[in-house]
Every structure is written in structure tokens, then in C-alpha cells.
Amino acid sequence: MKKTIHVQVNHKNYEIVCHPAKTVLDVLREDLDFTASKECCGKGECGSCTILLNGEIVCSCLILAGQIEGKKIVTCEGIGTSSSMDAVQQAFVDEGATQCGYCTPGFIVAAHAFIRKVDHLPTEDEIKTALGGNLCRCTGYTKIIKAVEAAARKTLEKKSILNK
Ligand code: FES
Numbered sequence: 045m046k047k048t049i050h051v052q053v054n055h056k057n058y059e060i061v062c063h064p065a066k067t068v069l070d071v072l073r074e075d076l077d078f079t080a081s082k083e084c085c086g087k088g089e090c091g092s093c094t095i096l097l098n099g100e101i102v103c104s105c106l107i108l109a110g111q112i113e114g115k116k117i118v119t120c121e122g123i124g125t126s127s128s129m130d131a132v133q134q135a136f137v138d139e140g141a142t143q144c145g146y147c148t149p150g151f152i153v154a155a156h157a158f159i160r161k162v163d164h165l166p167t168e169d170e171i172k173t174a175l176g177g178n179l180c181r182c183t184g185y186t187k188i189i190k191a192v193e194a195a196a197r198k199t200l201e202k203k204s205i206l207n208k
């Protein structure tokens with residue numbers, strides 16, 4: 045039986061009517077037209093569906109609509125737009141860190157969540173650990189890691205934690 049669910053997505057409140065066992069990934073894509081998050085494995089293994097749920101990264105393919113009543117979701121669309129990109133999004137463009145793009149929105153959400161918390165320029169190993177739940181079959185990861193490092197540097201400079 046369908047249920048009415050109240051949820052905030054990308055800073056706007058929504059009321060949706062759907063089956064509580066529908067995945068949040070499908071709710072985002074089919075009911076709310078936020079199509080950045082992608083379904084690759086559908087099993088919590090690839091990270092292409094990564095979103096922020098109440099500020100924490102989760103795989104939206106593993107969360108059900110019945111679990112999000114009253115919660116806040118942010119997808120790649122809520123992090124920045126093409127006319128006003130977040131530091132991570134801009135760095136992915138600048139470093140050429142995307143190829144087919146299927147993994148990119150998930151990486152951007154995970155990297156954004158990581159960079160928000162760092163208080164020093166992260167090492168390559170710290171970046172790899174932070175992005176350990178996200179898989180990419182195209183890039184070989186080198187440019188993704190460079191992009192995350194560049195975005196972290198920019199963010200820390202902005203907060204005056206690092207000198208320019
Ligand atoms: S589609 Fe959700 S982790 Fe792969």
C-alpha cells in the first residue's frame with residue numbers, strides 16, 4: 045500500500061506518495077526527477093547512487109522510501125549547479141576527472157562530504173580511503189584523486205586554513 049512521505053531534497057520540501065519499499069534512488073529519479081544519482085549495481089557496492097542523508101553519505105539504492113520520513117537528502121544537484129559549481133564539481137571539470145560520467149555524481153557527493161570535514165590537505169591515502177565506497181571503471185582514479193586534492197586545497201584556502 046502506498047504511503048505519504050515528507051522529505052526535504054536539495055533544500056526544498058516534498059510530499060510524495062509511493063510504496064514504502066521503493067528505493068530512495070527510484071524515488072529521486074522517478075518521483076522527483078533528480079536523475080544525477082545513478083543505479084549501477086543496485087546492491088550497495090559501487091557508490092554511483094551516493095547521496096547525503098541527514099549529512100551522512102549513504103547508498104540510495106539500499107535505503108527505502110519508508111525510512112526517509114522527515115529527513116534531509118542532498119544529491120549532486122543540490123551541491124551545485126552548472127552555473128554555480130561547488131569546488132569539487134569545478135575540480136572534476138578542470139582536472140578532466142570524468143569519462144562516461146556514470147560514477148561522477150556519486151564521487152562528487154562523497155568527495156564533498158569528505159572535504160567539508162577535513163582540516164588539513166588530505167594525503168592520497170586519505171582521499172582513497174574516503175572514496176573507498178565509490179568505483180569507477182573508466183578513469184583509473186588518478187584524475188579523480190587529483191581533483192579531490194585540488195578541491196580540498198581550494199576549500200582550505202577559502203577557510204584560510206592553508207596559505208595561497
Ligand atoms: S547502485 Fe547503489 S551502490 Fe551501486
Ligand code: FES
Nearest residue numbers: 143144180181182
Ligand atoms: S567515468 Fe565511467 S565509471 Fe567513472
